Amino acid sequence: MLKLSAGLALLALLLLAVSFVPWRGTANSPAVDASVEATGAGAVAEGRALFLAKGCPSCHRHDDAGTESGFIGIGPDLTNYEPDPEFVRRWLRDPQAVRPTTVMPNLELDETEIDALISFLGS
Numbered sequence: 001m002l003k004l005s006a007g008l009a010l011l012a013l014l015l016l017a018v019s020f021v022p023w024r025g026t027a028n029s030p031a032v033d034a035s036v037e038a039t040g041a042g043a044v045a046e047g048r049a050l051f052l053a054k055g056c057p058s059c060h061r062h063d064d065a066g067t068e069s070g071f072i073g074i075g076p077d078l079t080n081y082e083p084d085p086e087f088v089r090r091w092l093r094d095p096q097a098v099r100p101t102t103v104m105p106n107l108e109l110d111e112t113e114i115d116a117l118i119s120f121l122g123s
């Protein structure tokens with residue numbers, strides 16, 4: 001009897017611990033949640049936020065986004081870049097698949113993030 005209640009108490013504690021996991025996950029990714037409904041001007045702002053959050057400015061200059069202190073500037077200036085959405089989509093999904101020798105890393109962006117970044121780059 002004692003063993004059973006101790007087991008149940010342990011199970012309850014475990015469930016309690018597990019129930020906190022998704023909450024912490026949501027709290028850590030507000031930008032991703034916000035990007036789901038991004039359209040139009042919202043998508044441009046979201047794209048700009050992503051451009052900063054994903055570290056693009058460490059390699060790319062863009063006059064509408066601040067340059068990070070760790071700027072190494074190995075990528076092209078994207079201020080007046082006119083994105084071909086089809087190409088940029090393929091590029092951001094997996095730069096090495098387009099140009100195997102590129103040093104631009106695959107930033108594991110999802111499709112919503114890519115849409116927002118294309119809106120920002122084309123704005």
Ligand code: HEC
Nearest residue numbers: 054055056059074075076088091099102103104105107117
């Ligand atoms: C570690 C440095 C680095 C980071 C971080 C980086 N890039 Fe790049 N990116 C490059 C380099 C270098 C190129 C030049 C293409 C090549 O290597 O041939 C490039 C090219 C590009 C191009 C132009 C492709 C073309 O040829 O038209 C776009 C658009 C681009 N990056 C967007 C982004 C975005 C958006 C981010 C952030 C999500 C990002 N980059 C993060 C290094 C980087």
